[in-house]
Amino acid sequence: MPRYFTEEHEWIDVEGDSATIGITDYAQEQLGDIVFVEVPEKGTELDKGAEAAVVESVKAASDVFSPISGTVTVGNAALEEEPELVNSSPEEDGWFFKLTVSDAAELEGLMDEDAYKTYCEGLD
Template identity: 75%
Template structure:
C-alpha cells in the first residue's frame, strides 16, 4: 500500500482503486483535542482540493480537503462517537473517509513520507 501526503497535512493510503484519507499526526498536534468530526456521506463526489470533512478541536475548526477526486464509499462512522480517535490514532483508526479514485494521475503531485517530513521540518 502506498501512502502520500499533502501540504494541507492530509494523508492518503492507496490500495488498488481505493484511497483512505485522514489527517497527519502533525495536523492533529496543531489542532489540539478534537471534539467533533463530520465526515462525507457515501456516494458524495469529491474534487481534488475540495472540502470533504470538518474537524473541530478545542482550539479551532478546520476543513479537511480531498487530496484527489473520487466518490466516497465510506465515512468513518466511529469518529461520530469517538472524535478523539483523530488524536490517539490519526494515521490509522482515525481515518476520515474512503473513496474510489477518479484519476490516479492526481497522486503524482503528492509527497511521499520523506518529502512530507522535510516539508514539516521547514514549517
C-alpha cells in the same frame, strides 16, 4: 500500500482503485484535542482539493480536503462517537473517509513520507 501526503496535512493510502484519507499526526498536534468530526456521506463526489470533512478542536475548526478526485465509499462513523480517535490514532483508526479513485494521475503531485517530513521541518 503507498502513502501520500498533502501540504494541508492530509494523508492518503491507495490500494488499487480505493483510497483512505485522514489527517496527519502533525495536523492533530496543531489542532489539539478533537471534539467533533463531520465526515462525508457515501456517494459524495469530491474533486481534488474540495472540502470533504470538518474537524473541530478546543482550539479551532478546520476543513479536511480531498487529496484526489473520487466518490466516497464510506465515512468513518466511529469518529462521530469518538472524535478523539483522531488524536490517539490519526494515521490508523482515526481515518476520515474512503473513496474510489477517479484519476490516479492526481497522486503524482503529492508528497511521499520523506518529502512530507522535510516539509514539516520547514514549518517549525
